[in-house]
Amino acid sequence: MNTPFVYGRIAEKENFTDREQEQEQLFQSLSGSVNTVIISPRRWGKTSLVNKVAQRLVTDKSVRICQVDIFNCRTEEQFYRAYAAAILKANATVWEDFITSARKYLGRLLPSVTLVDMIQTYELSFGLEFKNNEMSYDEILDLPQTICKDAGRRMVVCIDEFQNINEYDETLAFQRKLRSHWQLHTDVCYCLYGSKRHMLLDIFNNYSMPFYKFGNIMFLQKIERTEWVKFIRRRFADTGKKISDELSGIIADRMKNHPYYTQQLSQQVWLRTASEVTEEIVDDAFRSLIGQLSLLFSNLIDSLTSRQIRFLQAVADGVTNFSSRDVLMHYQLGTSANIKNLKKAAIEKDLIDILPGQHIELQDPAFEYWLTRVYAGKH
Numbered sequence: 001m002n003t004p005f006v007y008g009r010i011a012e013k014e015n016f017t018d019r020e021q022e023q024e025q026l027f028q029s030l031s032g033s034v035n036t037v038i039i040s041p042r043r044w045g046k047t048s049l050v051n052k053v054a055q056r057l058v059t060d061k062s063v064r065i066c067q068v069d070i071f072n073c074r075t076e077e078q079f080y081r082a083y084a085a086a087i088l089k090a091n092a093t094v095w096e097d098f099i100t101s102a103r104k105y106l107g108r109l110l111p112s113v114t115l116v117d118m119i120q121t122y123e124l125s126f127g128l129e130f131k132n133n134e135m136s137y138d139e140i141l142d143l144p145q146t147i148c149k150d151a152g153r154r155m156v157v158c159i160d161e162f163q164n165i166n167e168y169d170e171t172l173a174f175q176r177k178l179r180s181h182w183q184l185h186t187d188v189c190y191c192l193y194g195s196k197r198h199m200l201l202d203i204f205n206n207y208s209m210p211f212y213k214f215g216n217i218m219f220l221q222k223i224e225r226t227e228w229v230k231f232i233r234r235r236f237a238d239t240g241k242k243i244s245d246e247l248s249g250i251i252a253d254r255m256k257n258h259p260y261y262t263q264q265l266s267q268q269v270w271l272r273t274a275s276e277v278t279e280e281i282v283d284d285a286f287r288s289l290i291g292q293l294s295l296l297f298s299n300l301i302d303s304l305t306s307r308q309i310r311f312l313q314a315v316a317d318g319v320t321n322f323s324s325r326d327v328l329m330h331y332q333l334g335t336s337a338n339i340k341n342l343k344k345a346a347i348e349k350d351l352i353d354i355l356p357g358q359h360i361e362l363q364d365p366a367f368e369y370w371l372t373r374v375y376a377g378k379h
């Protein structure tokens, strides 16, 4: 049976809600060839948003969209492979096209295009044999522009989890190279997005870095409570079940409007409901979800020092002034000089997010609940 809520997958069609303004803004930027950077914590909806706008952009037949996720690309070499394959795939309509264009555009670099398995997807079956020289990498970077010129079209290249390039050896040289090529591409527009705010801001907002002022920066927000209430009510109704606005609101509140978790909790509630949702069902679903996650959270806690844990507890309690002596004493955080390191470690582990105005928040609302209610009760 199809359930009316999705999480951990792209939200599209009837599963996609809201984001009207963001869609419009992104659509205008990309169709106007303005490079755009999108930043938000994981699971807030970047990939879904870009996908949604991409579908609108391709209704213009002279535009091609390339979407490539570089999450698994740990080196420059892997980046170039994934990149070349994605660019070719975006410009080919069928397999034969793909192979023809691979030969045409990468022919000099590729003694052979290895077809491992015709049935599988392009990425899996496309074995690239690069001669490992600078020249071929330059050509790959220029590939979108070369194809666009040739075919008289425009292209939007979307790169997901872009912050990963920060971890490549010689990342600065790599970034310089990307920037110097991309700024000459008159027919290609770049949409770069990812979830590590601090890393992305280092890349795009630091005037000594190559990507400084590369394009618009968009900070994607969570989806608002009123939108969740409408969405949850509609998805229950679509499947012949009922939920009040009050209880829909409670679902969103419990998850602090976090897109992934709000969908997940809604799903748990939906599965437990025969015809109409009650408060007990919502409570039960929430408890069970926290229960399911607690092993994960315990493991996470085990990987932290006790001072790091107390720092997170302080953040969960809403502490803002970490230089206060009372706070340092109460949470046993040592001297105020430690705070910088504690923050840094928590940011690097993706546990907290520092919002504009230095406000600190735990990224994961379920973890926050678990830490303050379940864990705290036992320690």
Ligand SMILES: Nc1ncnc2c1ncn2[C@@H]1O[C@H](COP(=O)(O)OP(=O)(O)O)[C@@H](O)[C@H]1O
Binding pocket: 006, 007, 008, 009, 010, 011, 015, 016, 017, 018, 019, 040, 041, 042, 043, 044, 045, 046, 047, 048, 049, 259, 260, 261, 263, 264
């Ligand atoms: N516009 C949306 N409408 C409804 N749910 C959404 C929306 N955007 C994201 N979600 C929920 O959040 C989850 C994560 O979305 P995703 O686009 O993968 O986020 P990100 O790329 O930021 O990690 C989705 O699986 C879905 O449950």
Ligand SMILES: [Mg+2]
Binding pocket: 043, 046, 047, 048, 160
């Ligand atoms: Mg994503």
